[in-house]
Amino acid sequence: KQVGGSVLASSNPSYPFEPASSIKAVIALYALTQVMGGALAMTTPIPEISTAGGPEDCPPATIVGTEPLGTALQQMLQVSDNNRTRELMQYFGVSVLNTFVTSLGMTNTHFQTSLLTPGFNVIGCDSYPGSALPTTLDGNTMSLSDLGILWSKIAALPAPYSNAFYALAAGREMSNSMGYDFTGIWP
Numbered sequence: 001k002q003v004g005g006s007v008l009a010s011s012n013p014s015y016p017f018e019p020a021s022s023i024k025a026v027i028a029l030y031a032l033t034q035v036m037g038g039a040l041a042m043t044t045p046i047p048e049i050s051t052a053g054g055p056e057d058c059p060p061a062t063i064v065g066t067e068p069l070g071t072a073l074q075q076m077l078q079v080s081d082n083n084r085t086r087e088l089m090q091y092f093g094v095s096v097l098n099t100f101v102t103s104l105g106m107t108n109t110h111f112q113t114s115l116l117t118p119g120f121n122v123i124g125c126d127s128y129p130g131s132a133l134p135t136t137l138d139g140n141t142m143s144l145s146d147l148g149i150l151w152s153k154i155a156a157l158p159a160p161y162s163n164a165f166y167a168l169a170a171g172r173e174m175s176n177s178m179g180y181d182f183t184g185i186w187p
Contacts, residue, residue: 001148003155012144016108019142021080023123026109027088028073028168029154030100032161035069042070042164049087058125059086061118070168077169082124094120104153106146112139 001007034040045066049059059082076084089097094111101109112121121138154165 001152003148004152007148010144013148014108014143014145016110016141016143018138019109019140019147021085021123022147023109023111023140023142024076024080024085025150025154025169026101026106027085027092027097028077028165029150029157030092030097031069031073031088032157032165033100035164036158036161040069042068042073044069046072046091047087048072049083049090051081051083059083059122074168079170082122085123086118089120089122090118101146104149106142106149108141108143109146109150110141112141114139 007013031040035042046069047063048065048067050062050064052060052062072084072088075081076088089111094113097111098113101111113119114121121140123138123140125138155162157165
């Protein structure tokens with residue numbers, strides 16, 4: 001799908017699959033809508049989860065202080081930090097995120113809730129231990145048609161919020177600030 005345009009090719013567009021880290025863009029879009037509406041600022045302190053195990057670990061529940069919303073978003077988007085993703089999901093609430101995706105018309109996107117603490121399945125963690133399911137399964141879903149909606153909404157963000165989203169995501173800004181680009185787009 002061209003962002004803001006027509007669908008160029010399609011294969012099972014409504015099939016709900018486990019989106020892994022691509023669902024993190026939903027969290028970032030929600031955060032920016034809250035900043036646009038004045039409910040939050042990029043400097044708003046949010047509870048920070050310990051990153052002792054690294055960005056790819058199954059995040060602990062240990063709160064070690066606070067950090068600015070913008071820092072959490074940048075680490076979640078640029079290095080796919082699961083710790084930052086968990087802290088943002090806890091801060092906003094999974095039911096709020098599910099309501100948000102419904103309001104966007106994303107009918108196959110869902111953040112999986114759980115009766116276990118923290119009340120949702122943490123991205124990147126084995127949410128169904130002892131089962132025959134793959135260990136990466138977290139129960140979250142998304143479809144290709146929903147991804148088209150999501151990225152069209154991101155592209156439609158007005159300036160300066162669209163610029164903020166792209167600066168927080170992986171790409172040239174990451175290459176300039178961190179000295180590398182895992183996408184291989186920038187030299």
